[in-house]
Amino acid sequence: KGILGIYGGRDEAYMAEVRGKIVQLVKMTCRNLEPAKLYHGNVSSRGLSKNWREFGEVDDDINVIAVQGNKGFVATLVNFGCHPEAIGKGTMISADFPGSLVKRIEEKHGGTGIFINGLLGAMVSINPEGLVNQTKGPKLAKEFGEKLADTASLAKLYPLSVNPMCNTSAYSFGITLENDFFKKAIEEKRIPSSDKTYQNGSIITETGILRIGRLKIVMIPGEMTPGLGKSLKLFELGTEVMIFGLANDEIGYI
Numbered sequence: 155k156g157i158l159g160i161y162g163g164r165d166e167a168y169m170a171e172v173r174g175k176i177v178q179l180v181k182m183t184c185r186n187l188e189p190a191k192l193y194h195g196n197v198s199s200r201g202l203s204k205n206w207r208e209f210g211e212v213d214d215d216i217n218v219i220a221v222q223g224n225k226g227f228v229a230t231l232v233n234f235g236c237h238p239e240a241i242g243k244g245t246m247i248s249a250d251f252p253g254s255l256v257k258r259i260e261e262k263h264g265g266t267g268i269f270i271n272g273l274l275g276a277m278v279s280i281n282p283e284g285l286v287n288q289t290k291g292p293k294l295a296k297e298f299g300e301k302l303a304d305t306a307s308l309a310k311l312y313p314l315s316v317n318p319m320c321n322t323s324a325y326s327f328g329i330t331l332e333n334d335f336f337k338k339a340i341e342e343k344r345i346p347s348s349d350k351t352y353q354n355g356s357i358i359t360e361t362g363i364l365r366i367g368r369l370k371i372v373m374i375p376g377e378m379t380p381g382l383g384k385s386l387k388l389f390e391l392g393t394e395v396m397i398f399g400l401a402n403d404e405i406g407y408i
Contacts (some may be wrong), residue, residue: 166346189226191309193220194369194394202302203236205283205380213273213380215395218309220263227265232306233396235380237279239297242290251280254299255306263339271399274375274383275407315367322364324373328356328379329405339344359403369394375403382408 190349196217205211217233238250242401249256252269259267280298282288287297331337331352339345340352351358362373370393377399 162303164379188223191222192316192366193222194218194314194316195311197305197309198303199234199302201281201283202298202305203278203285205278207277208379208381211276211380212378213397214277215272216306216309217272218306218311218398219314220311221265227263229266230259230263231268232259232289233270233272233398234302234306234400235274235278235383235397237270237277237303237343238272238292240280240295243294248295249293251295251299251302254296254381255303256299257406258300258303259306265302272397273378273380274399275379275382278380302320313368317367320366322362324360324362326358326360328353328358331355331357357405359405362401369396371396371398373398373401374408375401376405376408378408 155190194217196215199214199216201214203212203214213235216236219231219233221228221230232255236251238252240251241248255269256267280294282294285294285297287293287300340347359375360373361375362374364371370390372395374383374397378386379399383397386397
């Protein structure tokens with residue numbers, strides 16, 4: 155089976171199905187548009203996460219974006235940096251703590267709950283201190299997700315105007331591929347590639363920015379460390395900054 159054994163690769167039929175469902179979702183959404191108001195706020199996570207590799211390097215911010223329609227909240231997005239690994243190793247397929255977080259948000263506020271990971275690199279995970287369930291498993295995932303949702307619900311939300319601007323931008327660039335296993339996987343065509351994804355030994359990836367008034371959402375194609383992410387936030391003085399990790403790519407720790 156080659157250097158990767160029986161594992162690796164990508165299920166093209168599954169990927170095609172996912173793309174098709176995304177297109178269907180966009181079309182359905184466009185058929186059901188309605189006026190809405192945007193709100194944004196943040197609150198401290200109060201030590202819910204812990205960096206197990208770089209002690210003390212965490213991003214405590216829980217960012218929230220809420221969309222309110224004519225009949226209440228349409229959606230609530232929670233942005234927080236933490237690896238979803240409360241379940242631990244095993245054979246179960248699970249949404250881990252984001253699953254219970256989303257369910258709790260929907261129960262409390264209505265509409266659709268959404269979780270987007272943030273600054274989780276090297277190696278931000280759950281801080282078990284103060285939790286009833288401290289052993290990895292479904293109970294820990296449920297407790298942590300609900301506690302994170304309850305904490306996020308404490309964020310004071312402020313109206314978010316689309317003025318003076320609301321736009322998106324993206325930038326593609328190449329980074330040298332140093333992982334021999336990935337190189338071999340590309341050679342064996344286990345990882346599909348083209349000139350748009352791999353050129354002259356470099357992986358082509360991208361970053362992007364979504365601007366909504368004073369709010370700037372930065373899309374990171376991997377797992378940025380909290381220290382680097384905080385520096386990025388400080389660089390953008392006068393602007394509210396949210397950082398979405400694992401956005402459009404996964405190039406590893408940054």
